[in-house]
Amino acid sequence: MFSFNFDRYMQDASFNATYRCYSVSMLPDERQNLEKGGKIIMPPSALYTLTRLNTTYPMLFKLTNTEKNRHTHCGVLEFVAEEGKVYLPYWMMRNLLLDEGCMLQVKNVSLPVATFSKFQPQSVDFLDISNPKAVLENGLRNFACLTSGDVIAINYNNKIYELCVLETKPGDAVSIIECDMNVDFEAPIGYEEPKRQAKQFPDNQSDNETEDDVSMLDELLSHTMVPFSGQGNRLDGKTPKPNQVDELKNSCQREYRRGIPDYNYQLGTIKFCRKFRNQTTSSSGQTVKASKP
Known part of the structure; x- marks a missing residue:
């Protein structure tokens, strides 16, 4: 005798239907939040068929515009649409190149989890x-x-x-x-990387500029600070011995050169202070300028 396994047939069958599609703004009770996402509104008969087919959750569908050969995937939000109609977000209709009332194929699918x-x-x-x-x-x-x-x-x-x-x-x-x-x-469309313009500095500096750099360096190094220049006191209140004071000052009063901030500093510039060797006279009597150290 011929036997037919109806349960096995319902498990292997898939949902595949064609509806007229409209944007969610065409719903009788318009709701603006339906545009914020990627889910559609389907009729109650679709839920009845999906339940009988033992469809796995979550319910995911492949939407295909057969005339334009365009497709996308979506979920379902509610089953409250009129029979024979589905409602889509406007951005989804634009991807599928659909107009109001066009025919749309809806098929349930199983998709891998995104990584x-x-x-x-x-x-x-x-x-x-x-x-x-x-x-x-x-x-x-x-x-x-x-x-x-x-x-x-x-x-x-x-x-x-x-x-x-x-x-x-x-x-x-x-x-x-x-x-x-x-x-x-990815970088947005129309984005351009900002162009950085490098400042050009002259290859050779005049002797006056070099002398100014050296004088500025000497001025900075001329200011010194001597730490611990005061007189020390003992914790027990006794007067320290003179030789102990001299040893402490000799060990602590080392010359400490401290720079002064350049208040005329300009952003984007670096100042290099250079010193040149003294001019020497060659055996022929000509003055020769020494090279940079």
Whole structure:
């Protein structure tokens, strides 16, 4: 006799349906928070079918625009849409090149857990955020999965920041629910590295400039401070012996040269104080200037 294992069939079967898609702004009860994430609204019949198929949780879906050959992945937020319709965030419809009322194929899938993802901000305004990783982590809480090539939207301080998903590991589409994922950023589009202009200094300095440097060095070194120049006292109140005072002064009163700050210092400059050797007279009677030490 022919036997049919219905339970085995329901486990192997997958959910695959086609709906007319609309943006979440077309919902009868419009809710702005639905735009902040990567989840869709499906009809109640989809939940009934998924339950009968024993679909594993979390429920993840592959959305495909068959006419434009575009696809992405998402999660589901609620099953309250009208029959035959699904509601998507606007950024997701734009990635799929969909208009209001276009047909969309929805199929349940199982995705690997994410370990790494790389993003590229679509505007240099993203650099104004003090802690971009924290902002991204908070924004991805409303997402269920990521797909390489998608441009997702993050809402922060009443401003929308778009980021392109350049890379995901271990696959081109990954689940980010309850995972430990490393995040990296690429330079934003339109960003240019600041150009540093090096100051050009003359190769040779005149003798007057050199003499000024030497005189400045002598002036700095001429100011000395003699530490412990006062008279010492003993803790027991007795007068110290003269020879002990002389030994203490001889050991402590060493010349300590202390520099004076240059109040005319200019940022970005370095002053080198150089001394030249004295001029010598050669055997032929010509004056020869010694080279730098």
